Amino acid sequence: MRNTPIERKLIDETIEAFQIADFGKATIREVKAIAAKAEAEAGVEFIKMEMGVPGLPASAVGVKAEIEALQNGIASLYPDINGLPALKEEASRFIKAFINVDLKPEGCVPVTGSMQGTFASFLTCSQCDEKKDTILFIDPGFPVQKQQLVVMGQKFETFDVYDYRGDKLKEKLESYLTKGNISAIVYSNPNNPSWICLKEEELRIIGELATQYDVIVLEDLAYFAMDFRQDLSKPFQAPFQPSVAHYTDNYVLLISGSKAFSYAGQRIGVSCISDKLYHRSYSGLTKRYGGGTFGTVFIHRVLYALSSGTSHSAQYALAAMLKAASDGQYNFLNEVKIYGERAHKLKEIFLRHGFHLVYDNDLGNPVADGFYFTIGYPGMTSGELAKELMYYGVSAISLITTGSHQEGLRACTSFIQDHQYAQLDERMAIFAENHPV
Numbered sequence: 001m002r003n004t005p006i007e008r009k010l011i012d013e014t015i016e017a018f019q020i021a022d023f024g025k026a027t028i029r030e031v032k033a034i035a036a037k038a039e040a041e042a043g044v045e046f047i048k049m050e051m052g053v054p055g056l057p058a059s060a061v062g063v064k065a066e067i068e069a070l071q072n073g074i075a076s077l078y079p080d081i082n083g084l085p086a087l088k089e090e091a092s093r094f095i096k097a098f099i100n101v102d103l104k105p106e107g108c109v110p111v112t113g114s115m116q117g118t119f120a121s122f123l124t125c126s127q128c129d130e131k132k133d134t135i136l137f138i139d140p141g142f143p144v145q146k147q148q149l150v151v152m153g154q155k156f157e158t159f160d161v162y163d164y165r166g167d168k169l170k171e172k173l174e175s176y177l178t179k180g181n182i183s184a185i186v187y188s189n190p191n192n193p194s195w196i197c198l199k200e201e202e203l204r205i206i207g208e209l210a211t212q213y214d215v216i217v218l219e220d221l222a223y224f225a226m227d228f229r230q231d232l233s234k235p236f237q238a239p240f241q242p243s244v245a246h247y248t249d250n251y252v253l254l255i256s257g258s259k260a261f262s263y264a265g266q267r268i269g270v271s272c273i274s275d276k277l278y279h280r281s282y283s284g285l286t287k288r289y290g291g292g293t294f295g296t297v298f299i300h301r302v303l304y305a306l307s308s309g310t311s312h313s314a315q316y317a318l319a320a321m322l323k324a325a326s327d328g329q330y331n332f333l334n335e336v337k338i339y340g341e342r343a344h345k346l347k348e349i350f351l352r353h354g355f356h357l358v359y360d361n362d363l364g365n366p367v368a369d370g371f372y373f374t375i376g377y378p379g380m381t382s383g384e385l386a387k388e389l390m391y392y393g394v395s396a397i398s399l400i401t402t403g404s405h406q407e408g409l410r411a412c413t414s415f416i417q418d419h420q421y422a423q424l425d426e427r428m429a430i431f432a433e434n435h436p437v
């Protein structure tokens with residue numbers, strides 16, 4: 001057995017100090033804190049792949065617009081609760097340009113990040129019909145969304161889509177929907193953590209079942225158009241970002257400034273409610289609020305109660321970024337495609353040293369190179385692999401925390417620096433030697 005880059009004892013003691021019984025269940029923040037402590041004590045650099053935060057400068061278009069807005073004095077004014085009219089217009093136009101869907105500005109509602117968008121959506125969806133008290137996750141997924149439901153005391157069900165791609169998705173979804181308790185279905189596409197992308201035929205299944213069983217689809221587009229296998233960057237030109245919006249009227253699209261525009265710090269996104277859903281009234285909402293439609297309750301009741309709108313200057317930033325993208329003057333995907341390049345190099349290193357990709361294809365096509373990828377190692381559980389890699393100065397989170405039933409880890413490319421490919425190669429060579437397959 002060759003020595004590991006970080007002394008095993010140091011990692012074991014650090015994990016013990018955090019009182020984590022099962023490292024497979026450690027949260028992102030815990031993994032980050034343990035890696036930081038071990039790095040400081042060992043004096044050996046960690047290759048950090050646990051956090052899913054942007055590692056690039058914020059979009060200059062957004063920063064400029066936001067500074068100008070502040071200089072023009074908007075900070076003293078409460079933003080319109082419905083959203084800045086220019087942002088609503090641009091969000092609607094952006095959806096037409098990049099998804100090829102018609103959605104009126106009225107339904108495009110600024111939120112303090114998609115995080116608030118899902119919170120407000122979960123809450124509103126859960127109040128529409130008292131028989132429908134459960135949210136269904138097409139997992140793997142973003143763990144904080146389940147925490148949101150725990151915080152608000154709502155129920156959820158979940159399944160790992162790994163074994164239910166393509167036609168199999170229909171029967172699986174129906175096994176939940178026929179029970180009549182599901183108010184909404186949520187998934188991200190491209191998916192955090194697996195980077196699978198649901199295909200048109202799968203989105204059609206979801207959309208048609210949503211109409212049939214009268215449930216609302218919450219389509220989380222946090223990684224908008226970041227399936228780099230195709231060039232989705234040309235406004236008003238195919239190919240477009242795939243969306244369930246082509247197959248049902250019961251949907252909310254969650255578009256975030258955080259990843260596509262590296263604008264996470266300003267907490268800005270738009271929740272885009274379909275025209276039909278916006279104007280629909282529900283008995284549960286009428287009973288609770290004395291009136292209103294899905295759209296007006298979402299804005300005037302829920303968002304008003306949560307934060308009374310969204311940071312005024314950030315709305316100017318997002319309006320400018322969306323406008324520049326739709327005008328074809330700003331190719332936002334050019335700025336973020338480096339994540340795909342990093343994933344390509346990192347995957348090659350891991351695969352060469354005996355690892356495999358866990359979620360590796362979309363109905364037969366290899367998954368795209370993007371913000372995340374998933375890896376496993378023969379004979380190791382998620383928890384064992386996550387812990388073992390810490391001895392090699394590599395930090396990543398276990399798939400268990402994402403609702404996946406597969407053994408493996410999520411690796412994020414956002415913090416990788418150029419000199420770390422050689423470092424990873426060296427360390428994984430030792431790993432492979434120490435763990436012959």
Ligand SMILES: Cc1ncc(COP(=O)(O)O)c(C=O)c1O
Nearest residue numbers: 113114115142188192222256258
């Ligand atoms: C799938 C998914 N949804 C939502 C978010 C949060 O987005 P925002 O920063 O807009 O709140 C993230 C961030 O990591 C994510 O991965």
